[in-house]
Amino acid sequence: MSEADSQKLNVLLQGIEGLQLTQFNQRRLRADISPEALPALLALLRGRAGYVHLSAISCVDWIAEDEFELVYHLYSYETKILISAHIRIARDPGVYLSVFDIFTPAAFFERDIHEMYGVYFEGSPDMSKFILTEWQGPPPMRKDFDSEQWVMDTFNWQDYHPDWLQDIEQKGGGIVRTPESRRGEE
Amino acid sequence: MNETLLTILEVIFMPVVAFVIGLFMVLMMRKLAARLQRRVGPPLMQPFYDVIKLYGKQTQISHGLIHDIGIIMAVGGYVAAESLLPVPGMDGIADKGGIVMLAYLTMIPSLGLALGVGQCANPNGSIGISRALTSMLAYDIPYIIVIFGVAYHFGSTNLIDIIDTQQAGGVATWGISEMPVLAIAGLFALHASLGKQPFEIYIAPAEIATGPMVEMGGKYLGGLFVMQSFQLYTASVLYVSLFLGGGENWITFLLKCFAVLAIPIIIAYLFPRYRTEDLVRLVWKWPVMLALIGVAFVMT
């Protein structure tokens, strides 16, 4: 990140309250911001600084702090810098604003997060099921969802060492017959 | 009356012979493909196994009466067409139709298949039929010019006359030695009509899920297997009759038939597939040009 870019960005973002910028390297910037100010930041970055690509929205479940962290990854094709804007929202009720009106692709990311974490985005065009069309349980990516327990409750297992396999093994066979052992036989 | 009875017997017997030979032609096709790909290939009776298995399927899925009738027409049309193709010792009703008749009679099975596929209401099938008809429009033009040239050369549309003329004069009067250009064009058209690579646009398994066969299972698919073996037989016997003097006896006849068929098959398995418009362009260019040159030679 050149000096000029950095200065430009600083001038641009000085009006936003509570913004904290951290630079990791030439190409990565982290912006911590309050949830209320995020839409303004995104609008500013898109409209004035050329960050036109919302490459992803990711979500982290901080269950100990009872918070969800939402990360908006913005990319500029001009300066080739990726800015990740981090916000924290309360885990309960887990509702936030949609940024669909600023970035249209956000609809898909928000739908996905809604499905996986149960975060509701107000104003998002479609919050119906996306990938897990058959899923009826709780949002599976939440930390309080115990996948293993759920699997144990839902599915049955078959014996991994059934009688017929033991029979074969007794005969010296089995499923694993390496080429070496075969060569030995011949 | 006796003659009529004999004809009827021949008409019954000829399709049976054609079916058996056709199945071996299918086998040869698969064997050749396997050898070209350095594989062993299927065992001798594989086509029989396939057909018997398909007819022996316990559940058969039909999409309606026309689906059934389509298969009946596809098989029945070829059964009828075989009696128009003279083989050694049997002329059937070849004197009552001729080659133009044969060319159109072999469209009936395709039409039946097209109807049956249409009833299935599967767009893959319909796309397959639309492509099959397109390729028919392409290859029938050189094919029909070749037929014209041969009929004009021999002064007859009667296959029996054509074969007799060639056999009477020996190899020098065979169609292939008197009309070599037409013979090449004919082979090209024959290849395209078989629907093998690079002309298999209407099967296209990876693209339209075998097109017309998409909803065919059990005896429906079995019927199409039978149809395919008839198709191979018809194409090669017609070519042999037009250009290679027909069959003096069964041994030379079978030799010629299998040899004729082997050429397009060997070419086929070395190629991928054309797109529809490229097929039309190719077939309307080279074989048509060759056939027209051939006809020009024949007519001067």
Add this chain to the structure above:
Amino acid sequence: MTQNELEKIEISTQPKRTNPLANVFDDLVRFCRSRSMFMLHYCTGCGAIELPPAMTSRFDMERLGIQPMVTPRQADILLITGYVSIKTLKRVILTYEQMGSPKYVIGICSCTVNGGMYWQSYATAKKLDEYLPVDLYIAGCMPRPEAVMEGMQQLMQKIKTGEADSWKKYYSHYDYYLGNQQQLFGNNWQTPTDIIGEAESYQLMGPQTLGEHTKILQQVQKPLEPLEMKL
């Protein structure tokens, strides 16, 4: 019904017919079935990559009469080659139901046995034979082409002797399979195929074809009568 009970079910194999000629005919058909297997490889996971070597010049399945086919209508064997996510399972079941009987299912890779490396994933089905009658498992992650060929030959043997008719189980114990399917997909689950109608039409109705689960199905099912010709 538990798994163990299901395994104990003996499918009433076709009784030997009294007419010796008919027996010969049955044997012939069974032999042809075993020597001509069209497979539909439903490439669900990584195991599918082991099939091309099995088909091409190294191992050449065609010499056993095994050919790949493209649509379920044409196929005899359904190969499930890897993990089956629940969403995929729906399609697998539809594909299986669209195949013409006799039909066989081969589960390739450990994932079809017990979920394999995805055993604790909420999104993949674990035991394939709770949802479909599986004739043969080829375990391994992934099994080599030799193992696939070996499995195929075993299946051929089973078909030849007439043991491999677990497809009848799907008709005669449809309620069990449907119940497991409904557990995953909810009570609105239905396919465009009509298994009960088929079972009736081919006289494959068993004591457990109908039950509580099929009752639920019949409540939600939209009518699926074929379009009859009307004058």
Add this chain to the structure above:
Amino acid sequence: MNFLDGLLILSLLSVIVTGFAQKLRSAGWLSSVLLGLQCLLLMGMAGLAYGSPAVSSSFSVSVLGQPLHWQFNALSWFFALITLASALASSVYAAGAWGEDYRLQGGNPGLLQFALNLNVFAMLLLLASGDLLSLFVGWELVSWASLLMMVLAGGAAGRFGLRYIVYATAGAMAVMTGLVMIFQLTGSFQFADFAAIAPSLSNAQVVTFTLLFVFGFGVKMGLLPFHLWQADAYAETPGPGAAFLGAISSRMGLFAMLILVIQLIGLGRLINIEVPYSFFSLRDVLMWVAAFTIIFPTFTAMRQNDARLLLAWHGIGQGGYMLMGLLMVNPLGSAGGLMHVFNYASYQAVLFLVVTAVIYRTRTADLNQLGGLVTRMPLSFLMMLICIIGLAGIPPMNGFVSKWLIYRSLIVEGMPLLFVASVVGTLGTILSVYKLIHNTFLGQLRLEHEQIREVPWSMMIPMLILSAVVFITGFLPGIVLDWVASAQAALGIPVLEHTLGGVESPSGNLDMIWICSVLFGGFAVGALVFYSGNKSRRVHQLDNYAGGHFLTADDRYHYSNNFYAGLMHHIGHWYRGTFQWLESSLGSAISLLSAATQMLFNSFHPALFLLLAATLSLLFFAG
């Protein structure tokens, strides 16, 4: 008073009666009965078709000292049979349920019946013409009668009708010019007088006459490049009317051309006239016109998305086969051409009627909005199947026999390119008729069509009878070939030797009895093999392979739009609308010319022009 007098009088009477009885509810049945009676009278003259001498009408009129008289020979009888049979079928079809429905839609079925009768009368008058003047009278009547039929539907039909009448008038002008020239040469309008001087005509005169008559009558036939009016006009005509017009109306042009060009001038003259700087004779030029008339409209038909338009375009194309066959010197070809008139009429009428039946039930003929009707209208499907096999010229239907005769004669005469052209036309026909039957009757049945039923019997019976004709005359082509041979004799061209099953000739036979029997035997074997397998079970149309996708009734799963996408990718850019462009540029040129004349006239004093014209004419007469 002989049968011909009776026929003509009854026909005129039917026109008057149906004209007055338009408002009656039973007008349709009345008209059908009258047409049926005319058929009976025609049958009374059936001897004509088996060698009886020509029948002359006992009344004649004299206009300006020129006698007009009417007569029937085997050729007239042959055409009259087709006319009356198709009119009767259309009339019965329109009289029953369809007529009721048409009335409810705001149409007037009585008027349709009147138009039908008027057309029949005009055509009979034309067919019976015994001299050039009565021919011209009949010709004009036919033109205006078919205009009445075309504009019945109103709306766009009016516009297309207008277009037709512009063409028809131009054609009539050409015919009149030719007749006046003949009159100047012979001083009479008798056929015999013209035939007598025909051998002594100079080449230039023959060319002039041929071009005038081919243009004049060819317009009605839809010969290239005067074909543009036909498809739209026929497609807009109410169903049964379109069936009648499509079946026979355009063939009147062929009939008149036969009389004047082939019978009176003679093909021999045409063959002897070389086109300068080429190796074509005048006959070859006409044959190529016929060949292009086959190809271009057929391939235009393939692109149509409306069933009626598709059929109407084929109608133009099939006319090319007839002309091509008739321009052949050998008996095979001319028999093929004449037989094709009959065959074509039989299946084209049914096809239009079936499409009308589909419209009757579904209210649309748009090929992208139909599909799967075979389960709901199976008999209509069967009719259409039989007739598209006929139209495509595939055995065992009658269309094959006539096309076979034409192909055979092209081989015998050694005309490879024309042969290819006619086969290309046939292949194009196969493609487009499959599209027709697939998009209408096969494929997925739409939700909104689930409840429809087969059409009522009043509509079904005419279709059934006509398609039975299509099949029977394919199985036993000798029936029609008898009539055709008599017609050939009446035309004075070589007569085809034939048998009941087809043709016997040393270089290639056709025996449809054997072929059809073997074909159906083959089907029987196929059915035996098929039904000996395990019993099959019908499944719902949504139980269909879709790559594992679950189909629902909302899924439009029917492949219909741009049906030959791959082919169109290649040949699509060949459809340039050249003829449309030609037509419109001609129109523009004429309007430019008229504007210029008007300007000229307005810019000077009109009286000057009047004076000039008067002086010139005085000079002319004085000189």
